[in-house]
Amino acid sequence: MLTPDWIDAFGAAVTLAVREVSATSLQTEATAEALNPTVTDWINAVSGALTFLAAVAAGLFAWRAAHWTKEQAKAADDQVTVAHAALALAQQEAQDARDEAAHQRSEARRATLRLEEARIDATMPTITVLTSEPLWPPVEPSIVGGDANPLPVGTASPVLHMPRDADRRIAVRMPVTIRNDSQQHVAIMPGGFLDSNSLTLGNRPTEIPPGQSVFGQVEANRSLGEWAEIYHARIDGDPGAEHVATIVYLGQGDTSANDTWTIMLGGTPVEPVPKLDGVWRIIEEVHRGDGGIAAMGGGARPRERIYFLSKSRNERLDDI
Structure with a gap:
């Protein structure tokens, strides 16, 4: 090379x-x-x-x-x-x-x-929200006020006809307990509740002393036609319309939090009478052991807490 x-x-x-x-x-x-x-x-x-x-x-x-x-x-x-x-x-x-x-x-x-x-x-108080089984039988709300009338249920009860009775009101109520487990006075804002006397609580503050409780009811008040629509929706796998009520606690101070509890009441209390078109009746029990479409139930969702760095400026803590 x-x-x-x-x-x-x-x-x-x-x-x-x-x-x-x-x-x-x-x-x-x-x-x-x-x-x-x-x-x-x-x-x-x-x-x-x-x-x-x-x-x-x-x-x-x-x-x-x-x-x-x-x-x-x-x-x-x-x-x-x-x-x-x-x-x-x-x-x-x-x-x-x-x-x-x-x-x-x-x-x-x-x-x-x-x-x-x-x-x-x-700094936030401990508030507990408890729900019970829906009350049975359902009631027919009074048009002129006063106590509601319990409705007959089961196979021996009078039947309801569609469309004649489509606008007849049927109400299902579920008891709710709101307990203040803290050492401070709290004021809650209930929405969509009735008090123990079946009067609407409205969106006004309700005081609860330390260690005390208030009792109310969530009421799903619908017409027979609306309950029938929910029944047909549940046949197709859709839960249908649900009644929603809320409980809100507004934390004290500019830097604090707001708590919200959402209470749901769903299902339907009516079912069609077999072999009779347009004929409906109220189910005998709130829960159906046979897994039928007609049933009622509800409960409270987990508390949602929103933190504020400054309420006066509407500045949430997760915004910083």
Whole structure:
């Protein structure tokens, strides 16, 4: 293999020989004319050979230059590739660092929120909301006020006809107990409740002393036509319309919380009488042991608490 050092040595020797021959040719040019043709031819042959060698040396130098150019180009490409890889790595490391910083900020924010929530929790009273089984039988609300009339139920009861009785009102009530388990007075805001005298509590504050309870009822008051629609919806797998009532406690102070309990009462108390079109009756029991479509039930959902950093500015804690 022709190495760059060998090419350099060879080229230098050829160059030196060419120079010496050129000098000798100049000195002996006159003498050569006096010599016989054989000597002159010999000198010309030697000069031609040296010229050829000089051309070879020039070609080798050119090859070497071209070879070095390719090597330099490849080296440059390799450097570019390495640089691109280093840049990609640096960019990925920078992105990883940004992601980690964002994660740490998020964790710090979450920890701050949890600490503030715990501080607010310590100031909030403990309120317990309990529901009982719906009262049975259903009642027919009085149009003129006063006590509602219990309705007959079961197979022995009078039947209801559609559409004649479509607007007849049937109400199902479920008792609710609201207990103040804290050592402070609380004022709740009930919505969609009746008190123990079957009077609407409305959206006015109801005071509960420490350790005391108030009692109310959730009432689903619908027409026979509406109850029948719920029955058909339940056949198709839809729960149908449900009665919703709420209990709200507004925490004291600008930085505090609001609690909401949602009470649901669903199902239907009526069922069609078999083989009689348009004839309905009220089921005998609130729950059907046979898993029938007609049944009533309800309960309270878990309390929902909304934290406020400032109620006056309507600034929730999870907004910071």
